[in-house]
Amino acid sequence: MSEPGPRACSRNFPGTIEAAEDAEMWIARQASVLGLGADAEFAINVCLEELFLNAVQHGRANQATISVCAERSGVTVEFVDDGQPFDPTTAPARRITSPTEDFKIGGYGIGLMQKFSRRMSYRRSEGMNRLVLEFDAG
Numbered sequence: 001m002s003e004p005g006p007r008a009c010s011r012n013f014p015g016t017i018e019a020a021e022d023a024e025m026w027i028a029r030q031a032s033v034l035g036l037g038a039d040a041e042f043a044i045n046v047c048l049e050e051l052f053l054n055a056v057q058h059g060r061a062n063q064a065t066i067s068v069c070a071e072r073s074g075v076t077v078e079f080v081d082d083g084q085p086f087d088p089t090t091a092p093a094r095r096i097t098s099p100t101e102d103f104k105i106g107g108y109g110i111g112l113m114q115k116f117s118r119r120m121s122y123r124r125s126e127g128m129n130r131l132v133l134e135f136d137a138g
Contacts, residue, residue: 007033007070007071008067008068009033010067011023011026012063012065013063013064013066014062014063015061015062015081015082015083016056017053017056017057019052019056020049020053020056024048024049026066027044027048027066028041030068034068035070036075036137037137040075040136042116043116043135044077044133046116047113047117047133048077048079050112050113051079051081051109051113051131052064054109055081055083055129056083058084058086059081059086059129060083061081061082062083063081063082064080065081066078066079067080071137072137074118074135074136074137075136075137076132076133076134076135077132077134077135078130078131078132079130079133080130082129083129085124085129086129087122087129088109088113088120088122088131089120089131090122092110093114113133116135117133117134117135118135120132120133
């Protein structure tokens, strides 16, 4: 019996804050359909929420496309947006260095994406940011 091949899905979203919630619900459904574990679903959601909100709020993206491909070895997620150029793979990761009562919200997204994904790669082509994140499927 042969191994199942990659399973993939993709969806376009408008560049709005409301669409970020829609994207989160879509990812949860896709995680179930693709048979991903709860840890993978959580990691993907944390990263995509960060990407989506920053693309809209800071990059002024008008649209985004999310593609998910599950294979035996893991999950690949591509996030494509038409916002201003931004390469999160070269941005510095802010770390928590003081007690939580002094904790200032904001700026920790790059570190979260590095923590939750196995690998990140970025390229800018045809006026689009293209970030690929790799995750464990479990």
